[in-house]
Amino acid sequence: MFRINKLTDYAVVLLVDMARSDRVRAAHQIAADTGVPVPTVAKVMKALVRSGLVRSTRGAAGGYLLARPAERIAVADMIQALEGPIALTACVEDADETCDRETFCPMAGHWNRVNAAVRRALEGITLADMAAEPASPHWSTTAPASRAAGGGEAGERRVSMASS
Amino acid sequence: MFRINKLTDYAVVLLVDMARSDRVRAAHQIAADTGVPVPTVAKVMKALVRSGLVRSTRGAAGGYLLARPAERIAVADMIQALEGPIALTACVEDADETCDRETFCPMAGHWNRVNAAVRRALEGITLADMAAEPASPHWSTTAPASRAAGGGEAGERRVSMASS
DNA sequence: TCCAATCGGGACTGAATTGGTCCCCTATCG
DNA sequence: CGATAGGGGACCAATTCAGTCCCGATTGGA
Secondary structure, three states, rough: OOOOEEEHHHHHHHHHHHHHHHOOOOOOHHHHHHHOOHHHHHHHHHHHOOOOOEEEEOOOOOEEEEEOOOHHHHHHHHHHHHOOOOOOOOOOOOOOOOOOOOOHHHOHHHHOOOOOOOHHHHHHOOOHHHHHHOOOOOOOOOOOOOOOOOOOOOOOOOOOOOOO | OOOOOOHHHHHHHHHHHHHHOOOOHHHHHHHHEEEOOOOHHHHHHHHHHHHEEEEEEEEOOOOOEEOOOHHHHHHHHHHHHHHOOOOOEEEEOOOOOOOHHHHHOOOHHHHHHHHHHHHHHHHEEEEEHHHOOOOOOOOOOOOOOOOOOOOOOOOOOOOOOOOO
């Protein structure tokens, strides 16, 4: 289903929460605010700190804070923080080892174009956008309406694989 | 790492191969041409047929053929054929049940914007683009050897992703 | 000077998903 | 009527993911 990890999902939730209240808060506080289990918050925060999106203060009265204003944190940054470089396939440019089967890459660098397109799309949306209070209580905006609209378009929550 | 399934990767390989030689070919022939194991080709093809990207002919002398010209098959179509609707999170529009924890969706429909952006990016690239002979790939175009027999296999196209 | 509060880095385990194979049925051609 | 080819799952092994926990390092305050 082409989805991000649940941990990444958590990361976004946490970041949104941090963007809304920019105070230094400890992991357990953020956990209490968001409903995400404390150990999970800690785990996600480690990744966010490592990737430079969040600043941490250690010791008593320590906690976490956004490293940059929310406008300068893109969705791409969040995903990359948790899942590494954005690449739909393992076949990316810096693959020093050629694919084991030559016949596999007759499309060679074509995936890179796809990766770039996706990355660009994800760089165009920021944490500030995600943290913005939704205009309507429920979702009503966004009418994608490009293609696929006819009937499909809908995954159930917890959508599983196509077949089952 | 935000990647597609391996089966989807195979699907693209298979489709590219079909786009380049538009003859009706049996699964085992396509398998021989691409190096993908026969049962896997069969499995992928089933999904492609079900989603309407590929036409199949049964019976003796049967086989597969693209249902549309490659220019009208988008990368988004291929991904959706194998993985269902494109949505980065399970939290999509038609989720009739609110997320189990209210605090989880303070961003409400913001993910939809992201999903739409990604989908649009993937709709902008077609199978024809992927099938185009690469101008300057990294790996000098290797001759289409029919399956590296050796049995080595060891499928290690894995590249980054180990970072986290 | 200690102690308590917090973060940092992994290790570890159970569960879920994926990948790949196989079996049997149906359809078509010669 | 037999051989060839796809259709639809069922099935198991392997990989990956999610979540928890432990211990060391750091800091502020009593």
